Amino acid sequence: MTGERELDEPLPIQSGPGTGMRVARVALPLLVGAVSLFLWDLVVRVNEIPHYILPGPLLVLDTLISDWHTLYPSLLVTLQITFMALSVATAGGVFLAILFTQSRWLELTFFPYAVILQVTPIISIAPLILIYVDNTYVALLICAWIVAFFPILSNTTLGLNSADHNLINLFQLYGASRWQTLWYLRLPSAMPYFLGGLKIAGGLSLIGAIVAEFAAGTAGAETGLAYRILEAGYRLNIPRMFAALIMISGTGIIIFLLFSMLAHLVLRKWHESAVKREN
């Protein structure tokens, strides 16, 4: 989930053969996936493994379709928590990063606490949050927010501080105000770093939401995907567990692709990471 490399970034070797490589990049992972599914199916069939121990891939697909009416609303709940948490983390992270770069004292005072928040495993604080926050939905939001917040804050802070020193001098020379320097220089300089942080935070907020749902367990009135996994587990409905798991992974992949694409669109004109080079 924390992959730094963009999926759409040209690999160094790609500059040679061109289209052949591009086809291979899609075809090879697909081939591995197909072979794995086939082997999975084969193992289940040959050994006659009962579906309450290991369902075959076709049964999982069947369940995904037949249970869609139960799983889809749960997906929406999880997605809502994920994106709400991510939005709050983004707004808060960027805001705090700006405050930090405007005042060294604030940064010195509060950054250690941001680190503490980050290094404490969410799974160990989630039960506490669930105890003290009455509304389970809000508690889940807080958990997802905690894990998504730090990458945004630290990346944006780093980005805001990486503005070209000579450009800062130039802004001084022309009598730029603090806000002009922030708006025209620091924020654009921070953009690649921020987008990198967003890509990581997107995945993490999904993980945070799922972990918190697990911690809430059946106590939660909300029924996210993790709750569906727990519920199906109690009922030994293994195919549904797999189906929910696939939905979670799929969501994670889509979130990652979404933010990779966003980063590419924003940076393609000027940033090295998004510019295609011909050698």
Next chain:
Amino acid sequence: MSAPLIELRNVDKVFSNGTVALKRLSLAVGAHEFVSLLGPSGCGKSTALRLIAGLGAVSAGRINWAGRPDPAAAARRDIGFVFQEPTLMPWATVFKNVYLPLRLSRRRKSEVGDRVLDAIAKVGLSGFEDAYPRELSGGMKMRVSIARALVTEPKVLLMDEPFAALDEITRFKLNNDLLELWQDQSWTVIFVTHSVYESVYLSNRIVVMAARPGRVVADMDVAAPYPRGEDYRTSEPYNHYCGQVSNRLHEAMGQ
């Protein structure tokens, strides 16, 4: 020489780590002069230029502008500064990079757009307004940087080894273009360089500096007439001045 436009009087600059960058530096630059500050690295020539621009405070001594102490914020608007690197904003087009100084003084694009285009034209980059810096060669980026310095129509142009990173052919071309602009605009130019040849080619006065601590060791006029072209590079006076300046530079480094 008329009353000096810029005057440094016994300027000291000591950095916070104790390094003495400048020691009792005195220098007076008159209007319309093209002065080169020449010296080995570490002689404080760039530091002196930054102090003149108001980037950083002097540790002792004073800098007068047309007789008045220290460049007030208003006076600084009359300065164009060109760094060793092009120092462009990679996310902005050529137009927006050149427009920056005017934008910072809250001038509207509709009002000063023509001035921006004019500055871009002066450095020979018409047609590249919408290009991004990464699409330009090193020489073209430097031209954008010069256009940005021109756009406020400054009286004084401060240049910190602007062509040091360029290949020689590009550098010669930019030297000629700079001289043409200087004659057109009646600027005062203070040009920091470590190249004897560049300083003799461009300037009508060369101030040789020595290091540890940074100080002036020679102040020489280059009396060759303008316009100077490629012929000048191979002429007898040019060689004569180059020899003379080289000797002073060697003396400065031997001390």
